[in-house]
Amino acid sequence: MLERRLLIVTGKGGAGRSALSAAAALHAAKHGRQVLAIGMTDATGLGSHLRVPVLGPQPVLVRPGLHALAVDPAAALDEYLRLRLKVPRFGPATRAFRVLAETVPGIRDTVVMGKILFEATRDRWDLVVADAPPTGQVMSYLRAPATIESLVPRGRVKEQASWMRMTLHDPEVTGLMITATPEELPVAETNETLVALAAEGLMEATGVVANRVLPPLAIPPERIAREPAGSRRDAATLHLQVETAQRVHLDRLKPDMRFPLLFGLRTPGEVASRLSELWGDE
Amino acid sequence: MTAIVLVVGAGGVGKTTMAAAIAAAAARDGVNTLVLTVDPARRLADALGLELGNHPTPVPGVDGLAAAMLDAAASWEAIVRTHASGPVADRLVANPLFRAVADRFPSGQAYAAAEEMTTHADSGVWDLVVVDTPPSSGGIDFLASPQRMRALVAGRALRWLTGPKLPGKRAVYSFTARPALRLADAVLGGPLLEDVAEFLLDLRETYDGISKRSRQVETTLRRATAVIVTTADPTPVREMVRFFDELPSWAGRPRAVVFNRALPAAWAHAITDPDDALDANLARWGLEAARQQDIRTEIALRHGLIPIVVPWLPEMPADPAALAAVAEQAGGLDLKSIGLIR
Numbered sequence: 001m002l003e004r005r006l007l008i009v010t011g012k013g014g015a016g017r018s019a020l021s022a023a024a025a026l027h028a029a030k031h032g033r034q035v036l037a038i039g040m041t042d043a044t045g046l047g048s049h050l051r052v053p054v055l056g057p058q059p060v061l062v063r064p065g066l067h068a069l070a071v072d073p074a075a076a077l078d079e080y081l082r083l084r085l086k087v088p089r090f091g092p093a094t095r096a097f098r099v100l101a102e103t104v105p106g107i108r109d110t111v112v113m114g115k116i117l118f119e120a121t122r123d124r125w126d127l128v129v130a131d132a133p134p135t136g137q138v139m140s141y142l143r144a145p146a147t148i149e150s151l152v153p154r155g156r157v158k159e160q161a162s163w164m165r166m167t168l169h170d171p172e173v174t175g176l177m178i179t180a181t182p183e184e185l186p187v188a189e190t191n192e193t194l195v196a197l198a199a200e201g202l203m204e205a206t207g208v209v210a211n212r213v214l215p216p217l218a219i220p221p222e223r224i225a226r227e228p229a230g231s232r233r234d235a236a237t238l239h240l241q242v243e244t245a246q247r248v249h250l251d252r253l254k255p256d257m258r259f260p261l262l263f264g265l266r267t268p269g270e271v272a273s274r275l276s277e278l279w280g281d282e
Numbered sequence: 283m284t285a286i287v288l289v290v291g292a293g294g295v296g297k298t299t300m301a302a303a304i305a306a307a308a309a310r311d312g313v314n315t316l317v318l319t320v321d322p323a324r325r326l327a328d329a330l331g332l333e334l335g336n337h338p339t340p341v342p343g344v345d346g347l348a349a350a351m352l353d354a355a356a357s358w359e360a361i362v363r364t365h366a367s368g369p370v371a372d373r374l375v376a377n378p379l380f381r382a383v384a385d386r387f388p389s390g391q392a393y394a395a396a397e398e399m400t401t402h403a404d405s406g407v408w409d410l411v412v413v414d415t416p417p418s419s420g421g422i423d424f425l426a427s428p429q430r431m432r433a434l435v436a437g438r439a440l441r442w443l444t445g446p447k448l449p450g451k452r453a454v455y456s457f458t459a460r461p462a463l464r465l466a467d468a469v470l471g472g473p474l475l476e477d478v479a480e481f482l483l484d485l486r487e488t489y490d491g492i493s494k495r496s497r498q499v500e501t502t503l504r505r506a507t508a509v510i511v512t513t514a515d516p517t518p519v520r521e522m523v524r525f526f527d528e529l530p531s532w533a534g535r536p537r538a539v540v541f542n543r544a545l546p547a548a549w550a551h552a553i554t555d556p557d558d559a560l561d562a563n564l565a566r567w568g569l570e571a572a573r574q575q576d577i578r579t580e581i582a583l584r585h586g587l588i589p590i591v592v593p594w595l596p597e598m599p600a601d602p603a604a605l606a607a608v609a610e611q612a613g614g615l616d617l618k619s620i621g622l623i624r
Contacts, residue, residue, distance in 0.1 A: 015294060218559065227560060242596045
């Protein structure tokens with residue numbers, strides 16, 4: 001997962017996208033790679049897991065080898081127009097594009113994807129980890145370059161969109177990680193996303209991560225049944241019931257990696273640090 | 283007057299289940315209730331007898347309970363057909379950009395849900411409408427959607443692009459925008475921007491209607507009671523705090539916060555023997571129970587909320603009787619403590 005230049009992390013809301021993005025970035029940085037972590041949708045989710053209160057559009061150094069930023073769609077649009085399309089910054093075309101980006105979701109999504117892919121191909125970084133929108137929205141981001149490519153008949157925008165589509169699709173460069181908790185909806189959404197990705201041929205390299213998996217209880221049910229009523233018995237019973245329910249969902253998820261439920265951790269920063277330590281065990 | 287409960291909270295905390303639980307408990311108390319869901323799990327949708335569609339259908343086997351599942355694209359089509367003339371509405375609905383805006387504009391889904399809520403709340407059919415809000419940003423999107431919708435149809439940028447509206451005539455591109463359109467087209471290599479401008483011009487026909495209607499939606503939202511659902515995990519708690527920070531001044535202050543997946547307080551700080559397997563298991567769950575308890579206390583104190591505790595269940599319940607039981611066992615997920623029924 002961390003061997004490619006770009007890792008895009010998605011998953012249903014609440015499945016731990018930001019935590020696992022931060023953990024992947026921390027793990028890779030600890031192993032000597034120059035890493036950029038990018039928050040695609042908001043400035044606080046990824047930031048809190050990296051112990052930076054709010055991320056801005058410029059990369060900030062989080063720890064040795066790890067920078068982070070949050071994409072600001074407006075700033076990304078300006079950058080795209082200036083650097084990639086060579087449009088003057090305050091010219092009327094810039095203004096027209098802003099109107100477009102405010103109105104047509106595909107354009108904003110393309111610009112945000114463009115920013116991620118542009119950073120991923122810069123020599124400055126060995127790895128870019130993108131904390132992407134949830135599974136419900138991520139497809140429109142992944143589709144955006146192909147959509148724009150088909151809408152625009154010719155010219156620089158089309159060339160750029162075509163380059164984006166191919167870079168996303170290239171399994172040597174880009175991987176997608178979908179994280180799910182072992183519950184009904186997250187697993188269903190993960191599988192739906194995988195089916196859609198395969199059907200549309202958008203991405204080649206995909207991996208599934210199960211998050212918050214209960215470690216096995218390792219106490220025989222007969223032993224629990226003998227236990228007198230009380231907290232000891234209740235805690236073991238709940239553990240066993242949740243473990244059993246999770247197993248059904250894990251069978252349908254077929255994850256490539258598993259991360260455990262972390263008991264009693266109090267801050268997002270602690271969660272990400274602990275997950276990054278566990279990354280090596282996987 | 284129809285009472286309205288908005289169930290808000292981060293993604294993955296059990297918002298849809300709690301909305302269904304509140305509705306099932308209300309129906310059991312003889313309150314004629316509609317629950318408007320956004321994206322229910324298959325099991326819940328099946329149990330409620332739901333098919334995608336904005337039309338309420340009675341929940342099988344439960345008197346006084348109906349459910350509907352938001353179809354944002356259909357809502358938007360209805361909105362456009364209400365507020366634009368026939369040919370313009372046809373052109374808009376057929377435009378590929380339309381679906382993108384209806385489904386993907388940040389507030390598009392939220393506004394569609396708010397619009398459906400208003401229609402049902404004003405129909406006079408229901409005593410109570412329970413709304414499961416779209417998961418975008420913990421509920422704030424939902425409350426802000428009427429205002430954002432006005433901003434979209436009346437946006438400065440849109441006016442700049444399309445110029446003043448001429449009475450009785452199809453609007454034209456503004457003179458200031460025209461050179462920009464040509465330039466942008468040169469960069470884009472084609473008439474995309476012009477197509478978009480065309481779409482916006484059509485959309486603008488709906489401005490007066492949507493603007494007026496969105497104020498009605500806002501008025502209806504004012505009398506809604508928000509119930510926040512969260513777990514004690516750091517991310518949903520952070521979103522909940524953000525919800526309070528960004529809650530518009532006109533919106534009603536929530537009275538209750540539902541902590542889902544709660545562990546018994548008795549497990550916290552239990553005295554345990556680390557060499558005993560059952561004790562060791564209780565100890566790790568106890569760490570989690572202690573953390574949850576601290577967060578509940580902090581949130582209740584800081585925001586003056588009634589914490590309602592829903593126990594951690596191995597699987598979320600789906601059938602109406604089990605849902606009503608969740609609400610009853612929660613000892614306060616009933617309408618009295620939420621503040622709806624005196």
